[in-house]
Amino acid sequence: xxxxxxxxIPVVDAVSKSPHSRRMLWAGxxxxxxxxxTLAVAALPAGGQVDTSKPIRIKTLKPRxxxxxxxxxxxxxxxxxxxxxxxxxxxxxxxxxxxxxxxxQKIINRGxxxxxxxxxxxxxEGSDVALRIKGKPSKPI
Numbered sequence: 001x002x003x004x005x006x007x008x009i010p011v012v013d014a015v016s017k018s019p020h021s022r023r024m025l026w027a028g029x030x031x032x033x034x035x036x037x038t039l040a041v042a043a044l045p046a047g048g049q050v051d052t053s054k055p056i057r058i059k060t061l062k063p064r065x066x067x068x069x070x071x072x073x074x075x076x077x078x079x080x081x082x083x084x085x086x087x088x089x090x091x092x093x094x095x096x097x098x099x100x101x102x103x104x105q106k107i108i109n110r111g112x113x114x115x116x117x118x119x120x121x122x123x124x125e126g127s128d129v130a131l132r133i134k135g136k137p138s139k140p141i
Contacts, residue, residue: 063124065131068092070121072135075113077105080130082119094121094130104133111140 070082084090119135
């Protein structure tokens with residue numbers, strides 16, 4: 001027997017000699033097996049959670065068309081800048097939809113909108129793209 005033997009704890013001997021220790025050992029093993037079985041069952045997909053039906057279709061709302069009335073500050077083949085008639089501090093710049101771009105190119109070729117021309121611009125709410133522009137361009141200076 002060496003001097004290290006007195007620090008060694010005889011685990012097997014303690015478990016084998018005491019009946020209470022054996023029960024605790026089996027109870028701990030049983031609890032570990034129960035936890036493992038619970039985790040294994042929880043990992044399986046439940047039948048009620050799997051949805052194989054068709055997707056629900058949601059109707060998309062058409063964007064509302066809004067009209068902006070104002071005076072032209074600047075117009076070019078890319079965009080038009082308009083000051084509101086109701087609020088002089090409100091200035092908006094609109095790009096063109098493909099249809100309006102063709103019309104604006106024709107108007108610009110004839111002289112275009114001048115500063116102060118009154119126009120009505122229809123656009124979709126929340127966007128800055130002109131869908132329709134109404135107004136009479138004045139004669140170029």
